[in-house]
Each structure stands twice: as structure tokens, then as C-alpha cells.
Amino acid sequence: MANTINKASKSKLQVDNNVKDYGNQPFFINKANQSKAFLDKHGFPKDLRKKKGINI
Template identity: 55%
Template sequence: MSVQKKHHRKKSLKDVVSSSVRDYGNDPFVLKKARESKMTLEKHGFPKALEKRWPKA
């Protein structure tokens, strides 16, 4: 039985740095998702597995 090795080519990505980035803090979509996330956490609580990873401050 032979072992086949997969060769992955690394793609070089060029980062773009911009000093003028739009603020999405008041975007209706972001506000809706944040509100839904908050309601879900209040209803079900934070996952126990993640509570162990980050101690409360």
C-alpha cells in the first residue's frame, strides 16, 4: 500500500492597506445580528467549553 502525498501550492496574497475603511457599527444588518446574538446568549448562556478557556475578569 503506497502513501500518496498531496502537494499544496502556496498562493501569495497581497494585502491592501487602506486608511479609509467604512464603519459598519450602525449598519442595520450588523445591529440585527448583534441583537440576535445577545438574545441567544441571554436565553442559552455561554458555552461551558468556552467559559473554561477564558476566565472572567
């Protein structure tokens, strides 16, 4: 673990490159499936499509 001090804000930042991957946990899989089902049913909002350049 590396400690870095930001001299401008005098705050400590801890960086850890060995973070556990939670992508396959049931909670996150369920949330991703719910989000996909919602977008399939309702579609992506038109005003956000314009902001991000999404052409659907």
C-alpha cells in the same frame, strides 16, 4: 492606500486606513441583538468559559 510586499510569501497586501464603519447598519444591529438574545436565553457554553477565563 499603501502596498506592501511580503518577501517570504511573495504576496501583495493592500492596506487602507479609510475603511467605512458598518457598525450602525441595520443588518449588523439586528445580528448583534439576535446574538445577545440567544446568549441571554441559553447562556455562554461552559467549555468556552474555561478556555477564555470567563467567570459567569
